[in-house]
Amino acid sequence: MIKLYYMPPSGNSYKVRILLSLLDVPHEKILLDNVAREHKSPKFLALNPRGEVPVMDIDGVILWDSAACLVYVARQFGGDIWLPAEPVQMAQVMQWVALAGNEIQFGLQYARRGMLHDRWTAGNLEQGQAISHVALGVLEGRLKNNDWLALGRTTIADIACFPYVETAPQARIALEDYPAVVKWIARCKALPRWAQR
Ligand SMILES: N[C@@H](CCC(=O)N[C@@H](CS)C(=O)NCC(=O)O)C(=O)O
Missing domain, CATH: 1.20.1050.10 (Glutathione S-transferase Yfyf (Class Pi); Chain A, domain 2)
Structure with a gap:
């Protein structure tokens, strides 16, 4: 199951949530504590050295940056519609x-x-x-x-x-x-x- 690390005010996380929802892709949302700066913790920095959301964990494959996440979800689940191969x-x-x-x-x-x-x-x-x-x-x-x-x-x-x-x-x-x-x-x-x- 895809895991999506996100924080509620984050528009970049929202982008990925939009596409996962449009394509009805099952996923688990992992909410980071923005106030406690969980996205700057050593555990999270090991996933994304930029210390930013969104991050996706696809059965152990880690992707960071909303653009990368959108590209993956579009090509994996969206056929040729959301990001055509042409x-x-x-x-x-x-x-x-x-x-x-x-x-x-x-x-x-x-x-x-x-x-x-x-x-x-x-x-x-x-x-x-x-x-x-x-x-x-x-x-x-x-x-x-x-x-x-x-x-x-x-x-x-x-x-x-x-x-x-x-x-x-x-x-x-x-x-x-x-x-x-x-x-x-x-x-x-x-x-x-x-x-x-
Ligand atoms: N270019 C990146 C930008 C990511 C980004 O700016 N994430 C913000 C939330 S929207 C963040 O995690 N900021 C944490 C911080 O800078 O402390 C993307 O598209 O994912």
């Missing part, structure tokens, strides 16, 4: 997964973290918001004329980008200027079996 389509999906690990993480994720926990990982609020607007502009540009990010259907591109875009208001970023993004958030949440936070 090279161009796979690359088109992965460019949005890269956006999630770059501008979305360094902008929307870290600005939210700063506002919620007064922990400023890579710059202040203003700098975080500036990077966030780059990400949101890229998303809006694509979603103006397309329902989904990478292909003409849902893929892990949508899941990877979703959590920290949805929580943009917690980073004091209004989404009103990004109407196509707002509609996409609603489309994602309307998918059958979309996981709750």
Whole structure:
């Protein structure tokens, strides 16, 4: 049985929970104590030297980083839908997964973290918001004329980008200027079996 190590406020863990839920994959959730900083304990660092969630344990095979977990779950359980093997389509999906690990993480994720926990990982609020607007502009540009990010259907591109875009208001970023993004958030949440936070 797959084990998923997670912490409730973590949007990166949420990404993996979304896909496991959409694909109805049985798994065991292991909740780490964020306040006790269990994710920085020697036991957890032995699993993920970055000291971060999510981490998956697949019968002893350890995967860390939400992107790696999404790739595994998509290919193992999702057939060719969520991450197609065709090279161009796979690359088109992965460019949005890269956006999630770059501008979305360094902008929307870290600005939210700063506002919620007064922990400023890579710059202040203003700098975080500036990077966030780059990400949101890229998303809006694509979603103006397309329902989904990478292909003409849902893929892990949508899941990877979703959590920290949805929580943009917690980073004091209004989404009103990004109407196509707002509609996409609603489309994602309307998918059958979309996981709750
Ligand atoms: N790029 C990583 C980022 C993981 C990450 O930032 N995890 C956060 C929770 S969302 C974490 O565990 N932070 C713990 C810490 O930095 O103390 C991923 O996509 O999984």
